[in-house]
Amino acid sequence: RRHRGLPAVSLAWGQWAESSGMTGTLDATDLARLGRSGFLPMSNEEGLALFDDALRQDEPLLATARLDLSALREKARGSALPAVLKGLVRTTARRAATTDARTAATDGDGVPPAQRLAALPEAERRHALLDLVRSNVAVVLGHGTPGAIGSERSFKELGFDSLTAVELRNRLTTAAGLRLPPTLIFDYPTVGALAAYLLAELTPAEQPAPSGDLLAELDRFESAVLAADPHGPGHDQIAARLEEMLRRWQSAATPQHGEPAEDGDRVADRLQSASAEEVLDFIQNELGVN
Incomplete structure (x- = not known):
């Protein structure tokens, strides 16, 4: 219409305070997130005044909102x-x-995150990064505490959209002192996956542990897994973690072209496409534990 010289104006409305079909499902968390974004609910009187003012402007598109x-x-x-x-x-x-x-990018004593994390045992490093991601997710989504943020829940399931994805990326960029990609939560779609990525980025490469120590750690790990109820709570999450570990092990152990595959490679090949139940069966049967 404007191109043809006819009157027309399109209004991009902000939030109205009065509940409607579009805003009736917003809870306190959603409203708090909107408030942090700088957009405040407008009364009917304010909205109508903005409408009248918009009609007096010679612009084809206007945003009408109450800003903080x-x-x-x-x-x-x-x-x-x-x-x-x-x-x-x-x-x-x-x-x-x-x-x-x-x-x-530094702690209170001026120590960079990578250096501070390097001084922690592996389990504590992962826990520290999980806490960092969960606490920032809680702030972005408006949760009072990070306790409601499960490490294996997807960001999509938690309610993230493109705006909150950017906000989380920006917060973690500042907190970790890293240059993080705009597609961060799409590349690493769960809190656990994102924490693992940050851990890899912040932790300096280490020399591999001696094989004897590694086998001892595997023994303790195996005992802990087999002591758990394979059909109890968290079964799917545990199985998914085991599958991911095997995939990463396979990637690290894949031989160069022309080199013969070792037994470990063949086992990893079998487990690459295994289901969660098959992975648990592998642990119980292939490792010689009944």
């Missing part, structure tokens, strides 16, 4: 403010973001 400028400034300091909103607030965003990133 202090929240926008906070997002700008963390480099999380969308470009379309940057002209609304004044802030030394680039300098503040750089300072924040440098500060967050």
Whole structure:
């Protein structure tokens, strides 16, 4: 219509305070997330006033919303403010973001995350990264504590969308002092997978443990797995972790072209496509444990 010289205006509405078919399902967590994003609910009177004002503008497309400028400034300091909103607030965003990133890349004593994690035992490193990811997920989604964030639940199941995905990536970039890809939660779709990725990025390469120590660790691991109820709670998660371990082992143990495959490679080949039940059967039967 505008192209043809006819009157037309399209309005992109923000949130109305009055419950409607679009907003009636939002809970307190959803509303808190919107508030942190810098968008506040508008009353009917405010919405109608914006409507009247929009009709007086000679623009084909307008966004009508009630904004929290202090929240926008906070997002700008963390480099999380969308470009379309940057002209609304004044802030030394680039300098503040750089300072924040440098500060967050070290602990209170100035120790970088990689160095701090390297001093921890393997299990504690993984636990520390899980806590880091879960706590940031809780903040992004508006949960009071990270206790409700299961490590094996997918980000899609938790309720992430493109905006919250970017917010989580930005927070973890600052917290870990790493350059993380925009597709972070799509490449690593669960809290556990994302924590494992961060662990690999932050932990320096280590020399492999002697085979005797590794076998002793495997013995303890095997005893712990076989002591658990294979049909109890968490069975699927445990099986999935075992499958992932075997896939990673296969990848590391794959021979170069022209080299003969070892027995371990053949076992890994068999388990590559195994189901969860078959993996548990393998542990009980192939390892000689009844």
